[in-house]
Amino acid sequence: MNAADLLVESLEVEGIEYVFGLPGEELEDILFSLRDSTIEFVPVRHEQGAAFMADVHGRLTGDAGVCLSTLGPGATNLLTGVADAHLDKSPVVAITGQGGLERLHKESHQNLDVVGLFEPITKWNTQISDPEIVNESVRKAFKLAEHEKPGATHLEFPEDVAAAETEHRPLPPRNRVRRPSPDGKAVERAAALLADADRPIVLAGNGGIRTRSAERLRSFVEQTDIPVVGTYMGKGAVSDADDHSLLTLDSGGDEQAASAIERADVVLAVGYDIAEHDPENWNPHQEKRVIHLDFEPAEVYAHYNPQVEIVSDVSAGLRAIQQEGTTITTDPEWYGDLRESILADVTRCPEAGEDFTVRRTLPLLRNAMADDDVLISDTGSHKMAIAQNFPTHEPNTCIISNGLATMGISVPGAVAADLAVDSNVVAATGDGGFLMNAAEIETATRLGCGFTVLLFNDNDYGLISEKQAEHRGEHTGTQLTNPEFTAFAESFGIEGYRPDSWDELDEVLERVVSSNEMALVEVPVE
Incomplete structure (x- = not known):
C-alpha cells in the first residue's frame, strides 16, 4: 500500500466513521483511499464547518472527530474550529495536506508553516515526513487527543509522502490511559x-x-x-x-x-x-x-x-x-x-401580547424537546440566555462553546450531532453566527439530516451591542441587514417558518422538533 492507504487504514482501526473536510489537489491519494474504505468522507462547504463537525462529534461521543483540509488557505480555515476544540477540551484529529517535501524549504505556492500555525492550539502536532512513521503518528494523534484532558492534535501530510510505498501496518488502539486512584x-x-x-x-x-x-x-x-x-x-x-x-x-x-x-x-x-x-x-x-x-x-x-x-x-x-x-x-x-425561585423564573411561559425574546422562547423549546434531545447553541446573546435559563436534564444535551466561545458552530455542529445521536437535534443561533456557516445546510440536506434551526434574528451583533450599551449607553458597529430567512431556507429545499404569535411558535416547535425533517424557524427579537 502507499502511505495514504496506511493513513486511512489506521483511521479505520481507530473506529472512524466520518471524515469531514474539503478536497484539494494535495489530498488526491487520501481521497481515493477514503473512497475505497469503510469511512465516509463528508465534503463540506467551508473548512471551518469541517472542524466544528469534528469538534462536536468529539464532545458528544468522547471519540476523536476527524477533519481534513488541503494546505495553505484550507489549513488556515480549519484553525478556528480546531482552536475551539482545544479550549473546550474536545478530542479532534485534524489532518492537512501539504506540497511535496522538495519545495518546503523555500517560498512556494500556498506554502505556509502549517505545523507552526497549529502549535499553540493543539496538544501535539507534527509533519509526517516519512511513510514509515504514518502508523505511529496516527496512533499518537488519537491517543493524545482522547487522553484526559482531551483536545486537538494535527498531522500534516505532504503529497509525495502520501504517494510513497510502505510495508507497515496500523498500530492497534489500546485501552485509554487512566489516572491513578485518588490520594x-x-x-x-x-x-x-x-x-x-x-x-x-x-x-x-x-x-x-x-x-x-x-x-x-x-x-x-x-x-x-x-x-x-x-x-x-x-x-x-x-x-x-x-x-x-x-x-x-x-x-x-x-x-x-x-x-x-x-x-x-x-x-x-x-x-x-x-x-x-x-x-x-x-x-x-x-x-x-x-x-x-x-x-x-x-x-x-x-x-x-x-x-x-x-x-x-x-x-x-x-x-x-x-x-x-x-x-x-x-x-x-x-x-x-x-431553587424554587430560579425554576419559577426560567420556566414561566410567555403570555399573549408579550414581545418575542430568547428567554421567553426557551420554555416553549424545552417543552418541545425530550430530555435526551440535543441543543447546539451558537455564540451570542442567545447563548447567554440558553446557558442561564434552559433547563437541561442529561449530560451532553446542551452543547455550548465557552472556552473559545466562537460564533458559527451551531449549524455544522448540528450536522455532526445528527450523525452521532439518535435523538432530535436543534441548532439555536443568532443571525450573525448563522450566516457564518449557513452553507452547511446544503451539507445537511445532502446527508439526509433532519434537525431544526432555531434562528433568533435581531439584525445585530446583539451581545456586543448589549456590552457597549452597558459601558457607554449606546452601541456602534454592530447593526446588520439580512436576507429573507424563510426564503433562504426554502432555497435549500427545507421548510422555513416565521411565526407571528406565541401560540403559532409553540405549535411550530412542537411539530418540527419531533419530525425527521430539516426546518428553519425564525424568531424576530429586539
Missing part, C-alpha cells in the same frame, strides 16, 4: 472540609460531563444533599429536574444562583476548567475554601487557589469522598427557596 490524605482533607461546612456547594464543570462522571456525581449529591451549580459547559451533569440543582452560575433573576455560591463556605469544583468561567466572578474576594477534583492539578490563579487538590479520575475521586465522608450531610433549607 488518600487529600480525600480525607476534602471529606473533613465538607463535613465541617455549613453551606457546601458543588461547582460542576465541563470535566463532569466529559469524563462520564454524571452518574457518580448524582449519587454523591443524593447522599449528601449538597446543592449543585453548573458552568455553562457543565449543564446536565446533574439534572435540572433534581431538587439539588441550582442550574448554572448565572441562572435566575436577581442573581439567585450567584447568591448561592456567594453564601457557600466550601466549593467542591468537579471537572472545572477556569477557561470556561472565570473564578473571579464567583470568588472575587478569594475567601472561598475550594476543593479541586479533576484529572489535572489546578491552574495557578489568585481567585482559584484550592485548599485541597484531588488529581484523579473524577468518578473515582467522588466515590472516595463518599466512602470517606459517610457523615457528610447538608440541610437543604439553605438553598431550597433559591
